Amino acid sequence: SRNGDNSASRITLTRFLSQYVKDHPEFEDLENILLAVQMACKTISSLVSRSGLAYSIQNDDTDADNYNSDGRFYSMKRLDKLSTTVLKNALKFTGTVQMIVPEALETSEEPDQHQPGVLIAYDAHNLACLDPLDGSGNSDASICTGTVFGVFKRGNTVDFDEDSLLEAVLQPGNKMRAAGYCLYSSATVLVFTLGSSVYGFTLDPQIQEFVLTHDKLTIPKRGNVYSCNEANSEGWKNGWKEYLRNLKLGQGETKEKYALRYVGSMVGDIHRTLLYGGVFGYPSDRLHRPQGNLQLLYKSSPMAFVVHHAGGKAMDESGADLLDKRPERIHQKSPCFMGSPDDMEELKRYLTRLEGDNNST
Ligand code: P6P
Secondary structure, three states: OOOOOOHHHOOEHHHHHHHHHHHOHHHHHHHHHHHHHHHHHHHHHHHHHHHHHHHHHHOOOOOHHHEOOOOOEOHHHHHHHHHHHHHHHHHHHOOOOEEEOOOOOOOOOOOOOOOOOOEEEEOOOEEEEEEEEEOHHHHHHOOOEEEEEEEEEOOOOOOOOHHHHHHHOOOOHHHEEEEEEEEEOOOEEEEEEOOOOEEEEEEEOOOOEEEEEEOOOOOOOOOOEEEOOHHHHHHOOHHHHHHHHHHHOOOOOOOOOOEEOOOOOHHHHHHHHHHHOOEEEEOOEOOOEEOEOOEHHHHHHHHHHHHHHOOOEEEOOOOOEHHHOOOOOOOOEOOEEEEOHHHHHHHHHHHHOOOOOOOOO
8 A cells, every 4th residue: 555564565585586586597596595594584683683682581691601702791692603503504404505614713813803603605506605693792782783695606616525615715706696684673674686686675574574675776876974983093094084084074076074874783884875875994904903804705795796786886995896806714804995886986086096095194
C-alpha cells in the first residue's frame, strides 16, 4: 500500500538469488555460499541484539576471566567466537563448503589486537574470506558491527592441501566474483554485489526474511562528510592532512565545509558513506599504525569491491586502485581510502602530488 508497510510486496533475498542465478547461470555455484551467509547473518543479528541480555544473565562481571587481554568485558570475545562458529556451521551445512583455519595473528605483530575470527572457506569452485564480526569491540556498547565477505573463483589448478589454498586466497580485490557485508545496527542490512550492480536487503524481523530495499545501490558522486580516526592525525602524511584541512575550512572543490562522522566500526562507517557520500579513510600514521588498522584481504578489499560497483572509488596511499593490491599475508593491513568518485578524485590529487609528501609538519 502507498503509505503502509509494503514489505509484503518486496522480493526476498532467497527469491532474488534464485532469479539472479537463472538469469546468470555462471553464478549458480555461488548460490550455496550466499544462502549460507544469509542464514548465518540472521543468527548473528539475533545474537548481537540479545548479547547484553544473554551475557548479563550468564556473566558475573566480577569473574576475572570475563576480561580479555586489554581489560575489556569478556562478552565481546564470546560474541566473536559465537559469530565465527555460526558462520562456520552455516557454511558447513551447505555440505559443499570446507573451512581452513588461517595461521594465528602473531601477537608480536599486533600486541593490542585480539585474535580476528577470520574464516577462509572453499568449495569446488570458490575460495572465500569472511570476517564474522568486524567491530566487535563496540558490541557491548550496542554500537553497530558487521560481517564482511569476499569470494574468489577457485582456479581448478589449486589442489586441496591447505597451504596451497591459503596461498591461492591471497588475491587482489579485483579478482573477486562477489563481495558484501551485513550491518547489524538499528536495522540489519545485507549489501552485496556479484560484480555488477550492488543490492541491499533489510531483515524484516516479522517474517525473518531479508527483503530488497536498495535496488542497484549507487553512491552519490559527491558528499560532505569525511570519516577517519583523527586521534592518529599527528602521524599522517601531508597529502591527507592538507586535503582534510581544506574540507574543514570549506576550501575544497565544493567550497562546502565537511562534517566528521566516525563510528569506529568499518561496516557502519562505509555503509553510511555509500548512502550519504563522502570519504572514508584509514591512512598510515608513522607514530602508531604504520599500515593503518584494516586488514586488506578480509576487510578493506571486499568493502572496496562493493564501493567500486556502487560507482565509488577505493585507493591506497599512493592513489593507486586498492582493488589492484594483492595481500602478501592473510592478516596484512594496508592504508586505504574509499568513497564518492568526485571526492576521491579530489583526494587523489593530494596523494599523488610530489612535494610535501614527507611527514614534516
Ligand atoms: P581504530 C574495528 O576494530 C575495526 O577493525 C574496524 O571495524 C574499524 O574501522 C577500525 O578497526 C577502527 O580502528 O584504530 O579507529 O579504533
